[in-house]
Each structure stands twice: as C-alpha cells, then as structure tokens.
Amino acid sequence: MQTIDPAEFEKRVKRITAIFSQIAEHSDKQALIRCPYKNRHSQCTAKFGCRFKRPSGVDSELPICTSDDQLDYRSAWESKPESVNAMRAQLRGRACG
Ligand code: SF4
Numbered sequence: 001m002q003t004i005d006p007a008e009f010e011k012r013v014k015r016i017t018a019i020f021s022q023i024a025e026h027s028d029k030q031a032l033i034r035c036p037y038k039n040r041h042s043q044c045t046a047k048f049g050c051r052f053k054r055p056s057g058v059d060s061e062l063p064i065c066t067s068d069d070q071l072d073y074r075s076a077w078e079s080k081p082e083s084v085n086a087m088r089a090q091l092r093g094r095a096c097g
Contacts, residue, residue: 038065 037046043062044053052067 033071034069035065035067038067038069 035044035046035052037044037050039045039062041062042065043056044050044065045062046053050065052065053063054066056062056064
C-alpha cells in the first residue's frame with residue numbers, strides 16, 4: 001500500500017485552495033455586474049421581462065441578452081419592491097395565523 005507524504009499532501013491542499021480561492025474571488029466580482037440569468041452564450045434564461053432581452057429570431061432559441069455587463073443589472077428587472085414587501089407581509093401573516 002502506498003502512503004501519502006504529509007508534506008506533499010499539505011502542499012497540494014494549499015495549491016488547490018489557492019486555485020479555488022481565485023475562482024471564488026472572480027465569481028464574486030463578476031456577480032456584481034453580470035446578470036445570473038445570462039448564460040455563457042449571452043442568452044437570457046430569465047422567465048420575466050427585462051429591457052435587455054431581445055428575441056433571437058429563432059423560435060427554439062433563448063432570447064438574447066443585450067446587456068453590456070457594465071451596469072447593475074438589477075435595475076433592468078421589472079420588479080416592484082413595494083409589491084414584494086406587501087406579498088412578504090401577507091405570507092408572514094398567513095404563516096402566523
Ligand atoms: S436580458 Fe436581463 S434578465 Fe436576461 S440575462 Fe440579460 S440582464 Fe439578465
């Protein structure tokens with residue numbers, strides 16, 4: 001049976017940790033400007049309206065996202081914060097009563 005050199009194991013764990021840390025840092029930065037509904041083909045996977053969404057021209061394909069990823073994408077979504085808060089309060093009322 002082959003044994004693992006503890007020093008080599010530690011070295012590899014540190015290397016893997018460094019790699020995943022860099023990926024996580026990049027993801028955190030990108031999440032601030034890139035919409036989570038935009039796939040790698042710049043297609044929109046959201047089921048709600050958005051001013052950046054354009055038809056692809058092909059029925060079987062997802063709509064195209066025209067966002068340049070330089071804006072806070074959350075302002076593009078057609079949400080009504082006051083409605084969300086009202087619904088949240090309503091649901092809490094049901095849960096308690
Ligand atoms: S069209 Fe709007 S919701 Fe869809 S991926 Fe682009 S920014 Fe996101």
